[in-house]
Amino acid sequence: MNDPGERLRDAAFQLTVPPFPAARIAQRLASPRAPVRGAGGWAPLRAVALSGAIVVAAFAAAPPSRQVMSDAMVRTIERLTGQRVREVRPGEALPRSAHVHTRFPVVVPRGFEITDTLATDNGATLTIHDRKLGVVMLQERWATIPPSKLEGIGIHEDGSIRRFNVRRWTIGKIAFSVTMFDPHYHDIAERIERATRAASR
Amino acid sequence: MVVTDCHADVLAARAGDTEARDRLLAALWPRAFRLAASIAGDPQLAEEAAQDALVLIAARIAALRDAEAYPAWSASIVVNAVRSARRRTPRTGPLPATIADGAFEDATAARLDVMAALAALPQWLRIPLVLRYVDGLTSREIGAALGAPSATIRFRLALGRRRLAALLSDPASPAQEEYAR
Numbered sequence: 608m609n610d611p612g613e614r615l616r617d618a619a620f621q622l623t624v625p626p627f628p629a630a631r632i633a634q635r636l637a638s639p640r641a642p643v644r645g646a647g648g649w650a651p652l653r654a655v656a657l658s659g660a661i662v663v664a665a666f667a668a669a670p671p672s673r674q675v676m677s678d679a680m681v682r683t684i685e686r687l688t689g690q691r692v693r694e695v696r697p698g699e700a701l702p703r704s705a706h707v708h709t710r711f712p713v714v715v716p717r718g719f720e721i722t723d724t725l726a727t728d729n730g731a732t733l734t735i736h737d738r739k740l741g742v743v744m745l746q747e748r749w750a751t752i753p754p755s756k757l758e759g760i761g762i763h764e765d766g767s768i769r770r771f772n773v774r775r776w777t778i779g780k781i782a783f784s785v786t787m788f789d790p791h792y793h794d795i796a797e798r799i800e801r802a803t804r805a806a807s808r
Numbered sequence: 809m810v811v812t813d814c815h816a817d818v819l820a821a822r823a824g825d826t827e828a829r830d831r832l833l834a835a836l837w838p839r840a841f842r843l844a845a846s847i848a849g850d851p852q853l854a855e856e857a858a859q860d861a862l863v864l865i866a867a868r869i870a871a872l873r874d875a876e877a878y879p880a881w882s883a884s885i886v887v888n889a890v891r892s893a894r895r896r897t898p899r900t901g902p903l904p905a906t907i908a909d910g911a912f913e914d915a916t917a918a919r920l921d922v923m924a925a926l927a928a929l930p931q932w933l934r935i936p937l938v939l940r941y942v943d944g945l946t947s948r949e950i951g952a953a954l955g956a957p958s959a960t961i962r963f964r965l966a967l968g969r970r971r972l973a974a975l976l977s978d979p980a981s982p983a984q985e986e987y988a989r
Contacts (some may be wrong), residue, residue, distance in 0.1 A: 609975055611922075611969050611972040612937070612940065612941040612969060613941070614922050614976065615846070615922055615926060615937060615938070615941045615942065615972065616941045616942060617922075618846075618922035618923055618926075619845070619846045619938070619941070619942040620942075622841070622842055622845050622846075622851075624838045624841050624842065625841065625851075625855055627833075627834050627857060628835040628837075628855075629830070629833075629834065632833060632859060632862055632863055632866070633830075633857065634865045635859070636866055636867070638865060642932045644845065708830070717918075738842045
């Protein structure tokens with residue numbers, strides 16, 4: 608018998624199995640304690656309690672700001688749009704989607720001219736001007752949110768409605784996509800992907 | 809596979825029937841012990857881990873959504889129990905000397921060879937091999953138990969078989985190969 612799998616099976620079935628410890632298992636099942644002690648005993652519980660204490664102490668020392676947009680975020684949006692961005696005041700009624708937008712970490716591909724940025728339902732859309740193809744749209748959204756079913760058909764810059772392919776990639780928690788109306792777009796999409804990866808490092 | 813005969817008991821135990829649960833545990837015991845002993849290479853640790861696994865299975869059987877998944881589900885609990893037991897009592901060598909010295913009194917030399925060779929394999933190869941050949945699980949079930957794609961499991965099985973065969977033919981050959989995990 609040369610097959611190592613069969614030899615392993617035979618060896619395992621030759622093991623002497625001890626009698627079923629019915630009483631011991633019944634005793635453990637009846638015990639109000641946790642059925643199995645963890646690898647570190649009480650260490651995980653201690654770690655959780657300690658972490659909680661640290662968080663409470665940190666909040667007590669420095670209460671979290673109610674500012675929705677970080678300074679870096681404001682600067683980024685202003686740089687992208689060339690417009691002054693109004694900061695939302697605490698207490699203002701905000702739709703949940705707006706809250707998501709303002710916290711979305713826009714990744715700006717290096718080496719491209721960004722002509723516009725638009726907050727979408729779950730992220731942002733960057734308008735990229737490319738000398739070869741003209742306007743290319745880069746979608747960025749949270750990677751955990753599935754893409755829209757409407758993707759796959761869109762309005763070309765010449766005004767015609769066309770089907771398109773989508774090149775997708777994910778960096779960390781952000782999913783990127785570029786619509787490609789014809790094969791020429793593949794090249795620019797690849798370059799945009801490389802640029803976003805460079806910007807995310 | 810042995811465990812599929814327990815389907816009715818799994819359904820009854822899930823519904824809260826304690827007699828069915830006890831029958832299930834008694835039927836599972838030899839399988840759990842063999843799995844644990846093959847993975848751990850230490851009968852005492854295996855017995856402890858198998859007990860832990862059975863207690864966990866009894867406590868969690870009500871939460872098992874798909875009774876068909878019982879073989880993979882119970883195997884994953886046994887594997888995790890072995891890992892936990894090993895962490896509690898870490899061992900430095902691949903196989904405790906007590907086994908090679910004959911801790912299994914009725915063990916044959918051939919079986920010890922196989923077990924020693926198995927213990928020389930890294931866990932990520934040893935566990936899929938044991939689940940396939942000792943427990944009879946399919947690649948898909950092993951993948952479900954270990955949280956890995958079945959293609960990955962097939963690769964590990966092929967590599968594990970090859971390394972095991974090499975170790976059985978030449979016990980002095982190193983278990984390490986050029987493959988990355």
